[in-house]
Amino acid sequence: MGRRQQPETVGVLDRINNLPDSILSHILSFLPNKEAVRTSVLSTRWKYLFASSISILDFEHCLKNLYEEDVNNFMNFVDTLLFNPRERVHLESFWVNDYFVDDEDGYLPLYGWISTALSRGLKNIGINFINEKVPVLPTLLFTSHSLVTLTLFLHIKDDMKVPTNACLPNLKNLCLTNLAFEDGYSILKLISSCHVLEDLTIYDCCFHSISELNIHNHLLRRLILCFEHVCVRDYDYVMAIDAPSLVYFEYTGIVGKGYTLSNMKSLVKAEISISHFHEVHSERSATQLLQGICNVQSLHLAIEAFNETFFRTRLDPKLVFHNLVELEFHSYYCYRKGVRLVEFLHNVPNLKTLILDLADGEEGLRSLPIPSCLLFHVKEIKISGVDGSKYAFEMISYFLNHAMVLEKLILKMINLLGKDELCILKKLLRLPRNSKKCEVVVH
Numbered sequence: 001m002g003r004r005q006q007p008e009t010v011g012v013l014d015r016i017n018n019l020p021d022s023i024l025s026h027i028l029s030f031l032p033n034k035e036a037v038r039t040s041v042l043s044t045r046w047k048y049l050f051a052s053s054i055s056i057l058d059f060e061h062c063l064k065n066l067y068e069e070d071v072n073n074f075m076n077f078v079d080t081l082l083f084n085p086r087e088r089v090h091l092e093s094f095w096v097n098d099y100f101v102d103d104e105d106g107y108l109p110l111y112g113w114i115s116t117a118l119s120r121g122l123k124n125i126g127i128n129f130i131n132e133k134v135p136v137l138p139t140l141l142f143t144s145h146s147l148v149t150l151t152l153f154l155h156i157k158d159d160m161k162v163p164t165n166a167c168l169p170n171l172k173n174l175c176l177t178n179l180a181f182e183d184g185y186s187i188l189k190l191i192s193s194c195h196v197l198e199d200l201t202i203y204d205c206c207f208h209s210i211s212e213l214n215i216h217n218h219l220l221r222r223l224i225l226c227f228e229h230v231c232v233r234d235y236d237y238v239m240a241i242d243a244p245s246l247v248y249f250e251y252t253g254i255v256g257k258g259y260t261l262s263n264m265k266s267l268v269k270a271e272i273s274i275s276h277f278h279e280v281h282s283e284r285s286a287t288q289l290l291q292g293i294c295n296v297q298s299l300h301l302a303i304e305a306f307n308e309t310f311f312r313t314r315l316d317p318k319l320v321f322h323n324l325v326e327l328e329f330h331s332y333y334c335y336r337k338g339v340r341l342v343e344f345l346h347n348v349p350n351l352k353t354l355i356l357d358l359a360d361g362e363e364g365l366r367s368l369p370i371p372s373c374l375l376f377h378v379k380e381i382k383i384s385g386v387d388g389s390k391y392a393f394e395m396i397s398y399f400l401n402h403a404m405v406l407e408k409l410i411l412k413m414i415n416l417l418g419k420d421e422l423c424i425l426k427k428l429l430r431l432p433r434n435s436k437k438c439e440v441v442v443h
Contacts, residue, residue, distance in 0.1 A: 057081070057117075059097045071100045075109065082116045091117050093124040093149075104135055111138050118144050126151035142166040142190070149173040162186040166193040177203040181210075188214055198222065204229045207237060216242045227253030241292070249293060255282045261292020270296045275304035290319055298326040324348045328355035338365055338395050345371035352377055357385040358392050365398045374402045384412040386442075388424040393431075400433040400440075407435070412443045 057078070094117045101107055114125070118140045125147065127137075134156050141150070142163050150171055154160070159182040171194040181187045187207065191197065197217055201224040207213055215223070220243040227235060230253060239256050244263035250271040270293045274286060293299070299321070327348055331337045341356065342365060351373040381399055386392050399409065411428060413421065425442055433440070 057091055057094050057096075059095060059099070075100075078113055079109070082113055090120045091122055093126075094122055095126040095128075097128040098131055098134070101131065104133065107135050111135070114138055115140050118146070121146040123147065124149040126153070128153040130155050132156055136161050139163050139165075142168065142193070145169055147171050149175075151175040151177075152179060153177040154179055156180065160186060162190045164189070166190055168194045170196060172196055173199040175201040175203070176205055177201075179205045181205065181207045183209050191215060191217065195219075200224070202226070206230060210237050212238045212240050214240045214242075216240075218243070219245055221245055222248045224250040225252070226250075227256075230254065249296075251289065255285045255289075258285050259288040259292055261289070264293055265295050267293055267296045269298040269300075271300040273300075273302035273304075287319065294319065294321050295323050296321065297323050299324055300328040302330040302332075304332045319347050321348045322350060324351055326353040326355075327351055330357055338391065339368065342368050342371065342398070345373055349373050350377050353380045353382075354378055355382045358383060358387070358389075358395055365394055370402045374399070375404050377405065378403050379405060379407045380410070381406065381408075382410040382412075384414075386411045386413045386428075388413075393427070396428065397431055400431055400435075400438065402434070403438070404434055406433070406438045408439050408441065409433075410441045410443070 094114070096110065096114065098107065098110065101110065114127075115138050117125070118138075122144070123146060125141070126149075127141075132155055134154065143165060145167075147168055148170055150168070150173070152175070155178055157180060160179045166189055174191070174194060174197060187205075191200070194217075196219055198219055199222040200215070200217070200220060201222075203224075203226045223241070223243060223246055225239075235254055235256050237256070238258040238260060240260040241264075242262050245266055246264055247266055247268045248270070249264070249267060252271075252273045253275070255274050272289065272293070274289070329341055329344075331340070338358075345351065345354075346369070349372050381403065383396065383399075386396070396409070396411070399406070403409075413424070428442060429440055431440075
């Protein structure tokens with residue numbers, strides 16, 4: 001004999017069923033998509049109620065660990081969700097991939113879903129295609145008046161086609177990854193069609209047959225450029241950036257042919273990580289890159305330098321960072337990097353915080369002129385990679401001797417065990433310091 005339902009439970013269910021559809025949909029919106037769909041079996045009223053509650057559809061999440069027959073069921077579910085005549089779903093975010101697509105015909109339903117979602121006011125879309133042969137993306141993707149965020153991660157080797165009537169008047173965030181542009185017109189057309197663009201990210205995109213890549217936008221606030229996996233031969237153009245409202249700038253990868261960075265007076269933080277200094281134009285190009293960001297307040301600088309040409313800029317008046325108060329510095333394969341760092345500190349007269357690592361350094365600091373920032377402004381120094389070497393003690397002693405207003409020196413030790421660590425720790429804490437307020441903290 002079945003167990004009878006408790007009156008209290010029946011009362012709760014009745015109260016839930018008496019709620020209006022709008023409130024029930026709002027409640028379902030807090031559930032994962034799969035859980036919301038399961039409520040469709042409760043009754044005829046609940047059959048399509050879940051549809052109006054779904055505002056985000058993420059293929060990455062929904063397709064995880066699904067077998068082939070489950071993928072077919074999932075595709076039927078998306079068809080029902082988007083083409084259901086009883087309930088017109090209005091998605092806010094749609095994250096789609098092609099993991100389940102075997103051939104070009106498999107993109108037809110996928111493109112249909114994208115176009116339908118866009119036609120209903122979709123705000124955010126992310127497309128991740130791993131296949132190299134992909135049909136031309138729907139034109140509506142580049143002419144939507146509702147899109148706020150567009151993320152494209154493609155592995156196609158063919159030219160990325162941007163329609164001539166491209167217009168994304170409300171797009172604020174644009175992220176492009178692994179795209180190939182045969183000329184500068186397509187990318188220029190795409191960026192210029194985004195009239196209110198605030199955040200632009202370009203990861204490992206190739207631009208062929210161009211002499212200059214021009215990024216011109218007066219409202220742009222964040223710009224991330226990564227060319228870490230781009231071949232040097234594919235980076236034979238000048239980078240021109242005009243973004244007077246830019247607050248954050250990140251650049252990673254090889255040194256380009258040249259840089260023209262103008263109107264970056266609003267820049268607050270920059271992260272620069274560059275390599276391939278064996279190229280003929282490396283020194284000039286790297287100098288141009290730093291000249292363009294000289295108004296920055298906080299700088300993370302990582303250099304992979306096979307020679308010292310990058311640091312031969314100390315006397316260049318165009319490379320003085322008057323606004324810089326925080327510098328994080330890392331260098332790899334750099335000859336006498338401690339010396340180069342101290343020389344570079346002459347370019348940052350108002351620095352207050354310095355962060356660096358001591359790995360693979362050499363001696364030779366004692367005879368160097370003292371940067372003015374150490375004498376008058378630097379209050380905190382954080383040093384990692386302290387290994388007890390003679391170079392480490394020389395560098396630390398240099399800062400303690402010359403940082404006259406230093407308030408805190410934080411040291412992070414590595415590769416030390418037992419008695420050696422204790423001995424070096426005592427030795428570090430006994431080092432003389434010229435700032436009476438200086439506190440030495442060792443981790």
